[in-house]
Amino acid sequence: MTQAGxxxxDQLSALLRSKPIVRAYELRKVGIAGQTIKRAVDDGELVRISRGLYQRADTDVDTEQALAEAAKLVPKGVIAMVSALAFHGLTDQMPRKIWVAISTKDWAPAPTYPPIRIVEFRDKYMQQGxxxxxxxxxxxxxxxVTKTLADIFxxxxxxxxxxxxxxxxxxxxxxxxxxxxxxxxxMGAGAWRIMRPYLEALTSNG
Known part of the structure; x- marks a missing residue:
């Protein structure tokens, strides 16, 4: 390997210590060539988890990390619905796909990993919480928490x-x-009429 290689x-290893998940364009932006990325994959230092998305080989894959990968794949998206509920510790359900909300005017890819379920929200619902x-x-x-509950109702x-x-x-x-x-x-998310009887029942003293 040349000195430049x-x-x-070395630069790649240093970057992976602070960012275990990286996109190819981020690596190219700091001067790491495609051949260097390929060698790192061949040597087992780097794992290609989907097109243009890489992860440090010794990083354990867990639910939260899948959220990070989803955020990279859908940069204009927001973790939402059941995935947000699970992130906040408010459900025992572990959704098979990561729920990601995007604006109706945005486009999102269909990645193979992690599996993502796109839900489209109107702009006014994308800006809250x-x-x-x-x-x-x-x-x-x-x-x-409050925005997620409203969206689910x-x-x-x-x-x-x-x-x-x-x-x-x-x-x-x-x-x-x-x-x-x-x-x-x-009220702000258009869910009050639906949620109100449940909230009142759960907070009543009776």
């Missing part, structure tokens, strides 16, 4: 009502949101 591999979490060196946008054709009620109950029991904050988010 060694320098690029976005949190940013750092996962595996990646900035991952995730809808907040609003989209009853996509998610069973029992999942929505379970999430609402868990959010209240774990004190991850106040009834007032949940109601406010539901």
């Amino acid at each position: 060694r320098t690029q591999r 976005i949190e940013h979490h750092r996962i595996s060196g990646v900035d991952v946008p995730v809808f907040s 609003r989209n009853s054709k996509l998610v069973d009502r029992s999942v929505a009620v379970e999430g609402l109950r868990a959010a209240l029991e774990q004190r991850k949101a106040t009834p007032g904050a949940i109601a406010e988010a539901a």
Whole structure:
């Protein structure tokens, strides 16, 4: 290997220590050539997990890491619905696909890994309640607890009502949101009429 090649591999190794998941264009942008990436894959240092997306070989794949990979594959998307509910610890369900919301005017790829389920939201519903979490060196946008609950109640054709009620109950029991904050988010997201009887039943003293 040439000195330049060694320098690029050293640079690649340093980058992977801080960002276990990287896209090919990010590597090229810092001067790492395609041949260096290929050698790293051949040597087992790097794993190609989908087209243009790589991960450090010794990194354990877990649910949160899959969220990071999804965020890279759909850069304008936000982790939503059941995946956001699971991220916040409000359901025992582990969705087979990562739910990602995009605006109706945006386009999203259909990657093979991780499996992603795209749900389209109108622009006004895309701008509310976005949190940013750092996962595996990646900035991952995730809808907040209250926004996620509102979205799940609003989209009853996509998610069973029992999942929505379970999430609402868990959010209240774990004190991850106040009834007032949940109601406010539901009003802003067009879900208050549907959610109201469930929230009132769960917060009544009777």
